[in-house]
Amino acid sequence: MAPKDALLGTLKVCILNLQSDGKVVTDSSAHLASCCELLEFILRKGLQQPVLSLVHRDYWHCFELLPQQDTCGSHSALSLTVEQTRGCKKLLGAQGRGRYLLRLALSRRVLQRFIAHLLHTPRVLEWYSSSCSILRNEESVEPFMSLLLVLSQMDFQLEIENCSFLDESWLLPVCEIYETVPCRELGMGLRYLSGRVFVSELLPGSQAQVDRFLRPGDVIDEINGVSLRNSRNGQAGVVLSRLKGLPLSVRVLRWQDRDGASYRPLIKLLRELRTENPALDLGLAPAPSPRAGHNRRPPASSSSTLCLKDGRRVRLEPKGFFVGWRLVYVLQYLGKANIGMCGGKEVLQHAIPQVLQRNLPSKEVFFDLKETHLICTEKSSNTELFQHHYPEISCVGRLGQPDYTTFAFCVANSPETPLATGFCCVALRTSSPAQCEELVCRIGKAPLM
Template identity: 30%
Template sequence: MSVTHPLLKILKANILELYTEERVIHDYNLNLAPFCRRLEDIFTLGLKNGNNWFGKPSYWAWINKLPQQRNPSFDHTVHFVKDCLKTSTVDGKGRLFLRAALVKKNLDIVIALVKENPVLLETWYERDSIIGNEILSEIFISLLEQVKTITFSLNLKNASYLDVTWDIPVYKDYEFVPCEALGIHFIEVEGHMIVLSVDKGSVAAEDGKVQPGDVLDEMFGESLKDVKRGRVQELFQHYKGIPVYVSIIKAREYSGNIYRPLRTALHELSIDPLKHQDEENSEETNGIDCVKPPHTILEEEETEMTPVHGPDGSASYKVTYIGEYSLGSDGRVERIEDGVLKVLQSNNRKNLSVMIYLSETGIKVRSLSGDEEILNHSYTEVSACGRRTDYLQHFSYIAGETSCNLSKDFVCHVFHASSQELTKVILCAIANIQCCCRLQLFAILRLENVPGGQHT
């Protein structure tokens, strides 16, 4: 009879889910947190107190006791976690270690080292655990060997909330010009520097980089976790006259929702990042403009215009149609975020190889296998197009059952392209053609409202 364990089966499924995405896994990958939680479950299963009878059982405690100078990569990982000032609990240290070991591709070494030390293994694990069982631990190692074929590009600086959660916030590094003041007002809450307000017209307010509810995590490379408020001003004065380097934990997640560990504190401070974003959007011009929508330009530093067609002048592109999500009567561009997410999380993905055709009048999508027409929308039915910042090879457009101003049933259609560059080209093509169509319609309406005016 084969020996197995439910957690190992789930872990294997988690690994397969990672393989369905791009081979480089970033912090914003939706499958990362479930995978890491499963690793933690396995490391915690059957864990004893070891020699620490009064402390909480912790896998970091025994990892920290493994013999050093056996593997340089493992030693470096352990020292990195020990020296990190952003994690203070055994849970946080353990989670940071798992993330660092995934990046360094040495997680299998940890299990091999503890198996070589029977006394340590028996001290910390029950025999019916996965790590304490000879056969199950070998299966676990074989799965970790598969994990090593995946590249994890994780921001290990982003560790200030690992003490309380596996959910990783959006993390931004900014370089501001030398200045007398950044224009940021903040308060210390449970060891975190939360931004209360940002002065309009200040350096920090440029392009909305820093917003109320964000957390100051680092300044000039120094952690601000659990430091006194005065330390921020000391650093600013010490490095006065040079560019200001600041690392920010954003109040909003990749999905657009408020980051969960911040919700209680922001509520008590009467800070609503969602309302603040809506107020910023309302200040933008409502005029018709042929500049590409913000959702089609995702890199903050990007300034070059992207061509609307491929290098061969073609307006047809081979992509994968992932699926659709009904948005009801709301066809705003903001719905791109949750529309894409809902489709990617769905168990009913279509995953069809298709050609998307962009004509002067609309968008057509045909199946590559049977040349069947799957979608056909005129630009007057398309309300928005764009992509999420965490899935750059996925793009989508929102279309109604009739012209946008009359439609009551909008649907978000999601696609996957072979590269980020191709996604950008397609989105810019849709945005520019759609924009020109709207300008022509606007010109017709203006002409028809002029006495004696006519259109040919």
């Protein structure tokens, strides 16, 4: 491993961006999600799986063991953080618990202490590969700890209770509290889908309709502190019947972001909800970004200027969505193909033809290269096809003679989940060889895997 790991360089950029967001880091900070994703990627890099085990090991399992290895009991803050994470009923798997612990550790300024304790716990540290893990590399672990020290000196004020979607995504929904005076019943219809409790309708003249707080499509996350995560049919009704005549405090997760876009992890369930009730008006505008904190496109009514130049789109947006001029390429998306366990540059010359041989219809797309990640959006529908942070990309290159306009990159399959195996090749076609070379160089200069 090189002395300066590319992931650490990207993490440093994210931390500097976080500091530029303001003195206090909240869930609305633009670069929080990118920073958390990079921390997760680093903690998973080189984590080896046990032999003959049905349980897939994730970084949460490392943190969970640390208090047990503390024979002196000198890390009570770490133990409390682990116990709070373990006791959270809104988390169902190791991925959600790991993300919850990271957010909790950032808020309590103890993440550096967690990693320092891990580095001095050989039984846990040996789970990481000495050949590729940052935690086992002497030249990389010191700058990593320095970056964690910077994070520990920052003021993170995160909404810890808003964690019901951490098992699926780093993107968090808008969370609000609905408080109502004692009443016989709220007057709302509920629908249970995949362990979530949705508001399906509001009865005319009911307390819920009069208050105008709840909306069809919203998720009831908890009632008076009782979590409804992973609920079965009727469970919310049982909780409400026990609280009849008492003041209610309902934690509501909105199906819309504050900019009006649909909350991405809910879109599939919202469509199912609308299929059952076609009269339900949910809009279902696709979320412009699958990760919280990234810059979002404005609504169609916003004033903006567009022009095309050399096959590229340049947009001038109002402040608050984009800063200054943005450069977005107009390309043809050719598709992708699984290429096995090798993601090196040498595989591209046979991986790209493998994609082309599938003869899939190409799609005209907008290809946006941001500071820490790239986004590909279908031009006709504005639907996002994929998004990848640069550390997820293992290599990039173009097809040789006779087609100098086609390039591709390799990326780990489903990098957000710990069950990811193998790589896939993503191929695109440019309008000219010069544009192809420009894109390959721009992506290649980013800190890749």
